[in-house]
Amino acid sequence: MELKLPIYLDNNATTPMDPRVLETMLPYFTDHFGNAASRNHPFGWAAEEAVDYAREQVASLIGADPKEIIFTSGATEADNLGIKGVFEMYASKGNHIITCTTEHKAVLDTCKHLEKLGAQVTYLEVLPDGMIDLDALEKAITDKTILIAIMYGNNEIGVVQPVKEISAIARKHNVLFFTDGTQAVGKIPVDVIADGIDLMAFTAHKMYGPKGIGALYVRRKNPRVKVTAQMDGGGHERSMRSGTLNVPGIVGFGKAAELCKQEMAAEAARLSILRDKLENALLQLEEAYLNGHKENRLPHTTNISFKYVEGEGLLMGFNKNIALSSGSACTSASLEPSYVLKALGLGDDLAHSSLRFGLGRFTTEEQIDYTIKAISDTVNKLREMSPLWEMFKEGIDLNSIEWAHH
Amino acid sequence: MAYSEKVIDHYSNPKNVGTLDKSKNNVGTGLVGAPECGDVMRLQIEVNEEGIISDAKFKTFGCGSAIASSSLATEWLKGKSIDEAVAIDNMDIVEELNLPPVKIHCSVLAEDAIKAAINDYRTKNGLPELALEEKKH
Numbered sequence: 001m002e003l004k005l006p007i008y009l010d011n012n013a014t015t016p017m018d019p020r021v022l023e024t025m026l027p028y029f030t031d032h033f034g035n036a037a038s039r040n041h042p043f044g045w046a047a048e049e050a051v052d053y054a055r056e057q058v059a060s061l062i063g064a065d066p067k068e069i070i071f072t073s074g075a076t077e078a079d080n081l082g083i084k085g086v087f088e089m090y091a092s093k094g095n096h097i098i099t100c101t102t103e104h105k106a107v108l109d110t111c112k113h114l115e116k117l118g119a120q121v122t123y124l125e126v127l128p129d130g131m132i133d134l135d136a137l138e139k140a141i142t143d144k145t146i147l148i149a150i151m152y153g154n155n156e157i158g159v160v161q162p163v164k165e166i167s168a169i170a171r172k173h174n175v176l177f178f179t180d181g182t183q184a185v186g187k188i189p190v191d192v193i194a195d196g197i198d199l200m201a202f203t204a205h206k207m208y209g210p211k212g213i214g215a216l217y218v219r220r221k222n223p224r225v226k227v228t229a230q231m232d233g234g235g236h237e238r239s240m241r242s243g244t245l246n247v248p249g250i251v252g253f254g255k256a257a258e259l260c261k262q263e264m265a266a267e268a269a270r271l272s273i274l275r276d277k278l279e280n281a282l283l284q285l286e287e288a289y290l291n292g293h294k295e296n297r298l299p300h301t302t303n304i305s306f307k308y309v310e311g312e313g314l315l316m317g318f319n320k321n322i323a324l325s326s327g328s329a330c331t332s333a334s335l336e337p338s339y340v341l342k343a344l345g346l347g348d349d350l351a352h353s354s355l356r357f358g359l360g361r362f363t364t365e366e367q368i369d370y371t372i373k374a375i376s377d378t379v380n381k382l383r384e385m386s387p388l389w390e391m392f393k394e395g396i397d398l399n400s401i402e403w404a405h406h
Numbered sequence: 407m408a409y410s411e412k413v414i415d416h417y418s419n420p421k422n423v424g425t426l427d428k429s430k431n432n433v434g435t436g437l438v439g440a441p442e443c444g445d446v447m448r449l450q451i452e453v454n455e456e457g458i459i460s461d462a463k464f465k466t467f468g469c470g471s472a473i474a475s476s477s478l479a480t481e482w483l484k485g486k487s488i489d490e491a492v493a494i495d496n497m498d499i500v501e502e503l504n505l506p507p508v509k510i511h512c513s514v515l516a517e518d519a520i521k522a523a524i525n526d527y528r529t530k531n532g533l534p535e536l537a538l539e540e541k542k543h
Contacts, residue, residue, distance in 0.1 A: 308467060309467065310444050310445065310467055310468045310469055310472075311444075312444075312469035313417075313467075313468055313469045313470055313472070316409065316414075316417055316469070316470040317417075328444060328469070337444065347441075347442065348442035348443070348444070349441035349444075352441075352442075352444040384423065385420060385423045385464075385465050385466060385473065386465060386466070386467045387437065387446055387447070387448035387465040387466065387467060388441060388446055388467045389467075390425065390465060398441060401437075403439070403440030403441065403442070403446075404438055404439065404440060404518075
């Protein structure tokens with residue numbers, strides 16, 4: 001089969017929708033357009049039945065009871081609802097939240113917002129491989145701690161945190177455990193019972209479903225967890241999230257969850273082989289470094305820094321043909337390089353030189369072979385025009401130079 | 407963000423990539439920027455006996471706009487007198503390459519590199535350094 005360009009390797013940003021998901025959704029835009037809350041006519045019944053079925057499909061993927069699934073507009077809203085909702089609901093118990101520096105902005109900025117409302121937040125630093133220090137986590141707990149918010153799998157480096165150990169610590173101290181499962185759910189086995197999760201945010205569009213639909217898992221027993229609604233209205237979703245249900249989105253989310261459950265084992269094995277092929281080939285280049293833990297991570301993600309070349313300059317060499325993202329400041333509006341990579345202790349220079357690869361269901365070996373060649377060629381070309389590479393080759397210590405910071 | 411065609415052209419076919427012998431008295435070297443900021447430019451000029459820039463080379467670590475700015479600068483420098491070279495303004499580079507506002511710092515860096523190279527040449531040849539105005543990066 002001829003290789004079709006461009007190649008999409010940014011599946012941690014979003015995934016393409018599986019055609020099987022789209023097909024399942026289509027009737028719910030037209031024939032079955034009813035409001036799932038309309039209890040007294042067939043249009044409403046059809047919508048409600050579809051939502052119930054999808055809720056079972058989504059719950060089944062994570063080992064939850066369907067009643068524990070609260071549909072939201074996506075993971076950002078679920079992160080907000082989970083964290084703010086616990087802060088408000090458990091205010092009489094305490095005001096301390098523990099999270100970590102490599103969390104997604106939807107978690108970090110939510111915590112920062114709560115600080116303005118009187119929350120005390122501990123932002124745990126991670127180890128150089130991106131993992132949580134469990135001792136530091138336990139030591140951070142006080143009698144005011146109400147929530148530990150640590151992500152399942154990291155979006156930039158793919159590191160998977162020791163969720164079972166974290167939840168055991170939380171349980172021991174009678175603290176709730178929230179996890180942002182956005183990158184992990186549908187990719188690796190996530191089981192809210194076995195993992196001891198109390199609340200979890202996740203979203204359809206990272207698992208080949210539609211954008212605009214996500215969920216917050218809220219545990220109903222051992223313990224029964226409650227969150228204060230962050231939007232007032234008709235009392236949908238057990239009064240935790242008002243708003244007319246996005247029926248086509250929910251139907252698509254359900255189908256996407258079902259497909260992930262069926263295909264997860266085979267897909268994770270296939271993708272980790274492709275990811276390892278890509279990673280091993282690129283790490284053959286001189287001065288190329290893997291970011292994050294090599295074993296404890298998502299099967300479809302890798303993050304590599306190519307020293308002495310700048311990430312955006314690197315992307316420009318092939319971004320007409322390969323879609324990737326970089327930790328370089330130039331790719332963001334803030335002009336700051338990736339805070340996740342900096343949290344691992346990487347210097348700004350290595351953070352600027354990083355590429356994130358997110359493989360997915362539609363990634364093929366031909367695409368990986370093409371990518372290996374294109375990136376290797378561009379790295380070599382840019383190093384030929386990099387003054388830093390020349391100095392490195394001449395044995396000059398770059399730290400000995402007085403750089404003019406601007 | 408889409409790049410202008412001129413930026414893409416300089417990035418794909420950079421002009422005057424290379425290294426001049428910095429130990430020579432008629433070669434001026436400017437090294438500006440910092441690795442932590444994501445861009446470092448090294449720009450070199452070779453000045454002939456008539457005071458004309460006979461050769462210019464660059465190497466740049468940075469984004470496509472930084473590479474293009476320095477590549478363009480070397481093209482413009484060749485054949486100019488030192489006085490003409492000093493007059494090159496970063497906004498000329500912005501205009502020529504259609505740089506968007508977030509990339510203006512790349513052009514400022516190129517102008518800094520030109521002036522640093524000229525000052526290095528002047529110092530080597532017993533001339534006082536030019537006073538440089540501070541531009542915002």
